[in-house]
Amino acid sequence: MQQKIPFYLLIILLVGLGLGSAVYRHLNLEVPWLPGEIREVWSVEARLEFTAKGEGVVVQLAIPRSQPGFTLLEQGTASPGYGLSYLTEEDTPAVRWSTQQAAGKQVLYYRARFLLDPVGSPAWAAPPPIAPAPILPEPVTLAANRLIQQARQQSASQITLAAQLLNALLSENQQVQLLEQNRDQPAAAMLLMRLAGISARQVTALRLRHGRRNQETHQYLMVYEGDEVAFFNLSTGKEGRPQRLLIWEMGDRPLTDLEGGRNTRVSFAMQRDVVSVQQAIEQKYQDDSAAQVSLHSLPLQEQQLFRGLLLIPVGVMVVMLMRVLVGLRTSGTFMPVLIALALMQTALGAGLAGFVLIVASGLIVRSYLSRLNLLLVARISAVIIVVILLTATFSVIAYNLRIVEGLNIIFFPMIIIAWTIERMSLLWEEEGGTEVMKQGGGSLLVALLAYMVMSNSYVQHLTFNFPGLQLVLLAFVLLLGSYTGYRLIELIRFSPLTPQDQSGALPGKNASVDNRKPE
Amino acid sequence: MGWFISSGKLRDLGVLGMNERNIDYISRHNERRLFPLVDDKLKTKKLALAAGLKVPDLLGVVRYQHQVREIAELLHNREAFCIKPSKGSGGKGILVIHDHDDEQYFKPNNQALSLVDIKRHTSNILAGLYSLGGQPDKAIIEDLIHFDEQFIHYSYEGVPDIRIIVFRGFPVMAMMRLSTAASDGKANLHQGAVGVGLDIATGVASHAVQFDRPVTDHPDTGMPLTDIRISDWHRLLHMGAHCFEMSGLGYLGVDIVLDARHGPMLLELNARPGLAIQIANSRGLSGRLQSIEAIGDQVMTAEERVAFVETQFA
Numbered sequence: 037m038q039q040k041i042p043f044y045l046l047i048i049l050l051v052g053l054g055l056g057s058a059v060y061r062h063l064n065l066e067v068p069w070l071p072g073e074i075r076e077v078w079s080v081e082a083r084l085e086f087t088a089k090g091e092g093v094v095v096q097l098a099i100p101r102s103q104p105g106f107t108l109l110e111q112g113t114a115s116p117g118y119g120l121s122y123l124t125e126e127d128t129p130a131v132r133w134s135t136q137q138a139a140g141k142q143v144l145y146y147r148a149r150f151l152l153d154p155v156g157s158p159a160w161a162a163p164p165p166i167a168p169a170p171i172l173p174e175p176v177t178l179a180a181n182r183l184i185q186q187a188r189q190q191s192a193s194q195i196t197l198a199a200q201l202l203n204a205l206l207s208e209n210q211q212v213q214l215l216e217q218n219r220d221q222p223a224a225a226m227l228l229m230r231l232a233g234i235s236a237r238q239v240t241a242l243r244l245r246h247g248r249r250n251q252e253t254h255q256y257l258m259v260y261e262g263d264e265v266a267f268f269n270l271s272t273g274k275e276g277r278p279q280r281l282l283i284w285e286m287g288d289r290p291l292t293d294l295e296g297g298r299n300t301r302v303s304f305a306m307q308r309d310v311v312s313v314q315q316a317i318e319q320k321y322q323d324d325s326a327a328q329v330s331l332h333s334l335p336l337q338e339q340q341l342f343r344g345l346l347l348i349p350v351g352v353m354v355v356m357l358m359r360v361l362v363g364l365r366t367s368g369t370f371m372p373v374l375i376a377l378a379l380m381q382t383a384l385g386a387g388l389a390g391f392v393l394i395v396a397s398g399l400i401v402r403s404y405l406s407r408l409n410l411l412l413v414a415r416i417s418a419v420i421i422v423v424i425l426l427t428a429t430f431s432v433i434a435y436n437l438r439i440v441e442g443l444n445i446i447f448f449p450m451i452i453i454a455w456t457i458e459r460m461s462l463l464w465e466e467e468g469g470t471e472v473m474k475q476g477g478g479s480l481l482v483a484l485l486a487y488m489v490m491s492n493s494y495v496q497h498l499t500f501n502f503p504g505l506q507l508v509l510l511a512f513v514l515l516l517g518s519y520t521g522y523r524l525i526e527l528i529r530f531s532p533l534t535p536q537d538q539s540g541a542l543p544g545k546n547a548s549v550d551n552r553k554p555e
Numbered sequence: 556m557g558w559f560i561s562s563g564k565l566r567d568l569g570v571l572g573m574n575e576r577n578i579d580y581i582s583r584h585n586e587r588r589l590f591p592l593v594d595d596k597l598k599t600k601k602l603a604l605a606a607g608l609k610v611p612d613l614l615g616v617v618r619y620q621h622q623v624r625e626i627a628e629l630l631h632n633r634e635a636f637c638i639k640p641s642k643g644s645g646g647k648g649i650l651v652i653h654d655h656d657d658e659q660y661f662k663p664n665n666q667a668l669s670l671v672d673i674k675r676h677t678s679n680i681l682a683g684l685y686s687l688g689g690q691p692d693k694a695i696i697e698d699l700i701h702f703d704e705q706f707i708h709y710s711y712e713g714v715p716d717i718r719i720i721v722f723r724g725f726p727v728m729a730m731m732r733l734s735t736a737a738s739d740g741k742a743n744l745h746q747g748a749v750g751v752g753l754d755i756a757t758g759v760a761s762h763a764v765q766f767d768r769p770v771t772d773h774p775d776t777g778m779p780l781t782d783i784r785i786s787d788w789h790r791l792l793h794m795g796a797h798c799f800e801m802s803g804l805g806y807l808g809v810d811i812v813l814d815a816r817h818g819p820m821l822l823e824l825n826a827r828p829g830l831a832i833q834i835a836n837s838r839g840l841s842g843r844l845q846s847i848e849a850i851g852d853q854v855m856t857a858e859e860r861v862a863f864v865e866t867q868f869a
Contacts, residue, residue, distance in 0.1 A: 360574060411620075412682030462684065520575035522562045530570050531560040532769050532834055 043518070050511035057504030068313050071497035075316040076152040077109065078244050079307045080282065083145055086297040090139035093296040096123070096130045097146055098240070098285035104160060106282055107153040109319045114145040127161075128287030142297065150282065151316050161286060163235040163260035170230075177231075179211035184232045194234050194261040195275075201228045202257070202273040222255045222270045226288075235260045238270070238288050244280040246308040253284060253291065253304070344377065346499040349509045351376050351486040356516055358482045363523030366479040367459050371452060375483035378448045380491055388480075390430065391448060395476075397426050398457035399464070406461065420454040569839030571830060576806075580844065584723065584805025585826050592802055593824040597641045597695055599802075606801040608794060609820040611812070612698035616641075623677045627670055631657060635699035638677060640685040642692045646743040648685030650676050651713075653699060663712040663740055700820070703813045709733050709783065711775040713740035714812055717753070717791060717819075720828055720840065721807045724799035725860045726792045727843040727868070729753040730835040731783060735765065736775050744831040749773060751780050752836030756869040758788030762837040769837075791819050792864065796857040798824060843868060 061067045084097055101124070102108045113120055118133040131146055172180070187200035205212055205225055215224045222238055229236040236259045243254060255270040256277075267277040285291055294300050334342065351373035358364045366372050379387040401422045405415050427450070456479075464472045489495055498505055565572070571580075592598050603610045614636055615629045630636060634655070640648040650673075652660045659667045677694045679685070686692040700714050709715060713734025720728045730750045734740045737747030744750050749770060751763040760783035763770050772779050785791065795809045798821070808828025811819050833839055846867065855863070 363573065411678065412684050518578060520572070520578050522565055522570075522572040523574065526570075526572050526830075527560050527562060527565065528558060529767050530565055530834065531558055532764065532767065533568055533570060533837060533839070534560050534564070 043514075047511045047515060050507045050514075054504045054507030054509075054511070057507075058502040061502055061504070066313070066317060067501045069498075071493050073313040074310050075313055077309045077311050077316065077319075078106075078150045078152060078280075078282070079147065079309065080150065080242065080244070081145055081147045081305045081307075083143060083303050083305065084292060084300070085141070085143050085303075086294055086300045088138035088140060088142050088297045090137065091296050092134070092136055093118075093138045093142070093294075094132065094134045095144070095295070095297065095300075096132045096293040097144075097302070098128055098130050098287070098289065098291050099146060100148065100150075100282060100284045101129050102158055103283055104158075105153065105279070107151040107320050109149040109151055111146070111148040113147070118144065128285060128289055130293075138296070151320055152280065153316075153320070160258075160265050164237050164288075166233060166235050167230055170227075176214055176217075179214040180228060180231050183211050183215075183228065187232075195259050195264065195266045197232060198229065198234050198236060198257065198259040198266070198268065199273075199275055201225070201232065202268050202270070206273050222257075225257060225270055229257070229259075237286055239283050240285040240291055242282045242284050242304055242306075243278060244282055244306050244308070246306070249303075249305040251304040251306065253302075256281075256283070258283075258286065343496065343500050344380070346503065346506065347380075347490045347496065348373060348377070349506055349513075350495055350499060351490050353509055353513060353516075354486040354489050355482055356513060358485065360516055360519055361524060363525030364478045364482060365475050366482050367456060367463070367475040368452070368479070371456060372479050372483035372486055374449050374452050375479070376486035376490055379483065379487045384487070388484075391453075391480075393430065394423060394426055394448065394453060395457055395460070398423050398453065399461055401426075402457050402461040406465070416454055416458050419457050420451055423450050423454050423457070565839075569841035569845075570833055571840040571844070573830060575841075576830060580722070580806040581827055585807075586803065589803050590826050593804065593807075593826045594644070595642050596639060596823055597693060599821075599824050600695075602801055603821045606797065608797065608801070609814075609817055611700055611814075611820055611822070614696040614698055616696070617677055617681065617694040620678060620681055623674050623681070626674060626677055627657060629696065630655065630673075633696075633698070637697050637699055638673070638680070639695050639697060640680040640692050641695050642686035642690065643680075644685075646741040646746065648676075648680055649741070651699065651740065700812050701815045703815050706733075706783075706813070708776045708778045709773055709780070711735050711740065711773070713738070713742055713748075716742050716822055717785065717811045717813070718828065718832060719791065719795040719809045719811065720832060721795045721799055721809055722844050722847050723805050724796050724855070724857065725847050726755060726795040726809075726864050727847065728832050728836055728838075728840055729755055729758070729791075729795075730832045731760070731785070733773060733780075735773070737765075744829065744835075749780065750831055750835035751783055752832070752838075753783075753785060753788075754869075755792075756865045758785035758791065760784065762835060764831065764834045767831060767834055769834075785813075787819070789861065789865075792861045793857060794819060794821065796860045796864075800857065 062069060080100075082097060082099075084095065086095070099111065099122075100106075100108070113131060113133075115133050117138070118135045121132050121134075123130045123132055133144055183201065183204050187197055187204055191197040191200045202225060205215075205221065205228070212224075215227070219227070226236070226238055236257055239256050239258050240253045241256045242251065245251070257268040257270050259266045259268065266275060267281070268275050291302050292300050352370060355366070355370055355372055359366070359369075375391060378391070381387075382390065398419060402415075402419055405418055410418070427448070460472050460476060463475060592602060597613075597616065600610050600613060614633055617623060617626060617629075630652075635653045637649060637651040639650075643649065651663055652668075652673075653663050654661045658670060660670070660673055661667055680692055680694040683691045702710070702714050706715050709731075710733045715731055715733045717729060717731050719726045730752050732742040732744065733749040733751065734742050735747055735749055739746065742748045744764075744767075747766060749763055749765045752761045753759065754761055760781045763780040765774060770780065791811055794811060798807060798809045799805070802824055804824070804826055806826075806828075808825035810822040810825065812822045814820050830840075850863075
């Protein structure tokens with residue numbers, strides 16, 4: 037019993053490691069538990085249009101960065117004839133185009149792809165320092181102070197205060213008119229915030245709608261209070277951030293800054309793509325360390341290979357279950373897994389038909405070979421050659437009959453099939469056809485079961501995206517390997533022992549159990 | 556009688572299952588390095604001779620392909636013989652010839668084989684067709700056993716043998732295996748031979764099975780199986796018990812044949828004996844195995860162990 041404890045510790049360790057790594061991947065890398073989850077990727081294009089004066093041009097366009105809700109996947113520009121630099125180290129990132137000389141209408145494009153990303157993005161930029169109140173004419177200060185006083189009475193926090201102030205601005209009373217005499221509404225709002233000591237910034241935002249062109253930006257007010265951030269639409273005063281609101285610029289600056297041109301106009305076009313989570317994650321973490329993304333970092337072809345390889349342990353476990361718990365006999369321990377793998381490449385029906393066809397014709401050929409008095413190695417080599425010829429023949433026939441699935445029999449492992457044929461034909465000679473049917477049928481049944489499990493999309497998703505789960509499989513296989521209970525088939529096999537006089541068996545058995553217990 | 560038995564009931568009956576046999580008995584009591592001694596019949600034979608046990612006479616060994624050509628000369632002087640793969644299992648590849656005229660060789664059912672057939676069979680054996688894992692093998696040619704007259708009606712075209720399960724040197728269960736038409740003259744239960752459970756203390760038949768189902772008479776000869784009684788049973792038990800010291804294997808199947816002229820002879824040893832013996836005896840193995848485990852590690856002679864069995868398992 038003592039030696040069992042390290043064994044169970046090992047099992048627990050394996051299960052813990054496996055599940056732990058899976059949970060880690062789920063939480064930190066957002067790998068979903070279930071397949072088929074999708075994410076939105078938005079392509080946004082800013083079109084900057086202006087008339088150049090015929091001299092040197094330097095133009096800056098503010099650009100967005102990753103933010104809560106959006107992760108920047110990639111960006112690029114289309115600007116023939118212009119030098120380009122990204123100013124991403126600045127407080128407000130921008131792209132700068134410049135050229136020696138330009139005249140007439142100029143159009144520059146900036147494109148970015150954003151993943152609509154509910155989790156795992158950087159926090160908002162820190163609140164800006166509150167600037168000291170500017171020196172204003174007496175009546176304006178008075179009007180503003182009155183507005184702020186009124187609003188304070190009706191609010192509990194900085195955010196609600198900001199809401200009240202914005203509401204007040206929308207009403208057309210005297211104080212508001214006074215405030216808005218020399219400035220537009222956003223500027224008036226910002227002024228009020230400064231006077232009220234609220235840390236806030238004015239941001240330029242873009243509402244994403246699928247397939248829209250010529251979209252304009254919207255002005256929002258972003259109010260900080262502690263860790264909280266609230267957004268207010270400056271034109272309506274409404275609080276809240278729509279889900280697909282992309283904050284384009286948050287430095288209280290104009291979107292563009294142009295030297296050597298006039299009539300600047302910025303418009304936006306946007307497009308939504310729906311991608312699988314895997315694709316999205318791949319793009320999101322492509323710069324990250326390879327270890328984190330593991331298999332996704334491999335080239336596509338190798339990924340496909342591993343998709344198949346990582347399924348084999350599942351198939352192997354099905355075989356183990358069938359042999360250890362049920363007691364089915366298969367010809368060749370793990371041949372069913374290989375058949376199942378081959379079936380995954382072919383369509384199920386066509387694959388099974390092809391397999392039975394090849395094995396059956398192989399058996400016929402083999403029965404002739406057995407009369408030739410050959411050495412074993414020669415005979416199996418001959419069977420391999422014949423099996424390959426048969427496969428080629430069937431493929432050609434199937435193709436000419438326009439049965440495309442027929443081509444897929446090439447996926448069957450030829451040498452394994454040759455050995456199967458050899459073993460089956462020996463079995464036939466020695467034990468008769470029924471034993472062949474029993475073992476062949478058993479193999480096919482287990483292969484079918486393994487195929488059903490391995491082709492399940494959930495199983496495929498879990499094995500490929502959570503390689504750590506292989507450790508759980510390993511633990512299960514180890515446990516199964518120490519199972520000493522009865523096999524299902526034995527319950528039938530030993531049924532003749534059931535009834536009548538067991539008088540002889542019981543006393544001896546009881547005595548021995550009593551002897552054993554104290555050990 | 557139902558066709559199904561619950562696992563709780565099986566456990567109550569002390570029936571040993573395949574998984575339990577593999578893990579708790581074979582892998583715990585049979586050292587892997589000892590397996591070749593019993594998997595290779597030639598080695599077993601030498602071992603048995605050294606230990607003073609009787610075995611069927613060895614007529615010749617064919618080790619290399621070129622020796623197959625000379626097999627006719629080797630067989631010329633022998634009227635009856637059998638050709639076996641040295642590393643065969645489950646009775647595979649055993650060819651019994653009871654008469655020949657150097658051209659035609661007759662199987663017990665009088666089917667004639669040509670010399671070419673014999674040569675092919677031999678070279679198949681050498682190529683490892685019947686051996687465990689397909690490894691190259693030797694063909695051994697043995698004198699045919701002339702089995703005891705009293706069993707002539709209990710067997711169809713084959714030699715009946717006695718299988719004794721020996722656990723740590725204690726014979727725990729025994730049965731007689733009778734070939735039938737269904738088993739093609741072979742004495743392996745899964746091929747359709749009849750298994751007759753023998754009382755381990757007395758050698759008297761109790762139950763019988765074929766294809767894992769109870770039978771009362773031999774299916775081909777119609778003889779009532781429960782009349783069987785093995786004479787000189789004590790000697791067989793002693794032989795079985797002695798095989799433990801000889802082979803070192805803790806969980807062992809000992810196959811013994813009763814030769815009319817030479818008495819009981821050791822046919823072969825099996826490191827993975829089957830479980831059908833439980834059906835033939837209509838009782839489970841676990842109880843007896845556990846009471847032997849309870850004895851502990853005290854050293855007992857073969858004679859003491861047989862005495863233990865004869866009193867405890869009577």
